[in-house]
Amino acid sequence: MIYFDNAATTQMDKICLDAYQQYGVDNFYNPSALYSKALEVTNCIKSARNTIAKSIGATKEEIIFTASGSESDNLALLCSIKSKKGKVIVSNVEHSAIYNTAQELSRRGYEVVFAPTDRFGRIDMTEFEKLVDDSVVLVSIMHVCNETGALNDIKSLCKLVKTKSPYALFHCDGVQAYGKTPVNVKTLGVDMYSASGHKVHGPKGIGFLFVKKGLTLRPIIFGGGQEENIRSATENVASIMALSSVVEKNFSSLKANAEHIKSLQLYAYQKLAESFDDILFNTDTEHSVGNILSFAIKGVRGEVVTHCMEQAGIIVGTGSACSARKSHHRIPQALGIDNDYAEGMLRISWNESNTKEEIDQFVAALIKVVAELQEYQRK
């Protein structure tokens, strides 16, 4: 079985199991308790927080652990804005966790505007500049587009916003960027940055939000005051420790991995371009992370291809642009994809352990599947 849907989720690294054994079974204590065993656990979390903070160039005081990337996004958008009105800018290809939360801000009275992207899901800088003025209170732009892999120039976008509206907050959804490309929140200049554990071989149910020192958020969960009183709940100790051990193990080789992954992307692009005449690529390989390649083949449905490929032993994704989910047509529309291709969007995404041979197998299987399916094109 070849798994090419790593942008949806990754296989958890077995190193996480040690953390579950150690902090779920052996040292299972509640970190808020008063005995020394609990203090040990608290210190472990502190160390994990430090490891994770370092992985994005932050300090441990700037990391809030959450249960997911979506929760981090919600926290950033719903709990950071101080004024009761103003303009909020998000891109029109944001993940639903941002897009739908922005809709909620709109219902709460903020003026929400959607920044357009180019054909490949990258923010159109000229159009973006037109939207920014001194009424902006919050901007949220994804670092890497989950549909196409497009890598946004967050540093320039953030600088532009801060110049035109110095008090505006800048949030970046880094769920697809974290662990795929080096991230330094200080260099990027952002106020908040979201990430998720399960996209980087960590467990599901753990994420974090970087919150720049000096910025205070309103609580999203009330209770015992954990996570600086912003997100009360007994800490998910085992998952925090698991994520920390994955980061410690894998992030030192991030650069080398990124190069390997990029070479897979370029190879896949070339092989697909050679194999299909009616193929439309939605990923610009020059301005994207290497682990995602999005494309569509004319006349075949992405959903059906996914099922056929699964029969051939290869798991691929459609992203959220699955043809059957009518409510998710906004991505092909935002990318300006022609109707002939819109239902055929496929997103293949690999990781550092995949090989060119697997890409070859994938392309060979796809050629066979597409030939069969083209027999049944709509008459």
Add this chain to the structure above:
Amino acid sequence: MKKVLLLRYGELFLKGKNKNYFENKLISNIKESLEGLDYTFVKTQNRYYIEDYDEDIQDELISRLTKVFGLHSLSIATKIKSEYELMGQVVQEYTPTEPTTFRVSVNRADKSLDKNSMQIAQMLGGYCLSKNPKLKVDLSHPKCEIKVDIREQGYSYIFSDKIMCAQGMPVGTAGRGMLLLSGGFDSPVAGWRMARRGMDLYAIHYHSYPHTSELAKQKVVDLAQKLTAYCGKVKLFVVPFTDIQQQIHINCRADYMITIMRRIMVDIAERVAKNNNCVALITGESLGQVASQTSQSITVTNQAVKDLPVFRPLIGMDKYEIMETAEKIDTYKLSELPYEDCCTVFLPKYPVIKPSLDVAIKEQAKIANLEELVVKAIENVEIINLEREF
């Protein structure tokens, strides 16, 4: 004071000599639907009572009973000893607090009491007026009617509001129907309506993997499961339909693809139905809703059915009415899930609206090995047994 549920049945009272058959079925359906709950079932003439239950499960009892076809309505009643003062106290509990019109109606089976029905009603009306002097008596069209049913064994039931049940006829009294179940809004409603007329349900679904997904199949399983709350066990037959659809696509005229597909579907449904003691096919067709549901299309499809009647309970219903029922029976949310079903995947750009039977037969005949494919599909049917779930 002890609360009980008073159950009334509907159309059954119209039955003559075979009323017992219908009643027995209804009672067994009631008991099946209340499986796992502690209560006592009491049968009296023309009424049933659910008694001796813990008050905590009253809502659950009502929720289940309102789904039993054959029951007309129910009331939450108070069961007491037939003593006037006690009756007066309970009647006061049922007395409306706002200024409105009311009456007390008394049915007295126990003739040993010293007052007749009218006198008891007057006396109890007095209790109501003393509780709320702003009430006015209206014997013809009262806004609130408090009923007192005095039984022979020295006890009485007092109740007021009526909760409507699903009505119809007890499931299992009208034979078994084979429902052609897609993932849409219509077919589950059609199944529900026929179960309401007493039909026991089996369902058949056509699955075209990889053109349709496992999610689409699961959606149909979930829809069939929803129906079990009303009709009890459902057997779902999932027919592997990919080969047949592909052959239709390769061999037949594009505009006739849907017509031929539906002809083959009803043919398979009838064969499976006959093998499983079904007496009818049930479809969710509604006249003119789509190209395959015009009079001409229905005629051409119907011709492929040899012996069994095809029940189309939605034929004269508007989509709006169908959706409303889907909401009511809780299939709406499942039906609106967007997974493709086998009909939409091979939908031609321009399906024929007024197909000709001759052309359909001729085009269908172009699939040389159709009989072989049909037999193979039936041999490979997946059977999913669904138990009643609430």
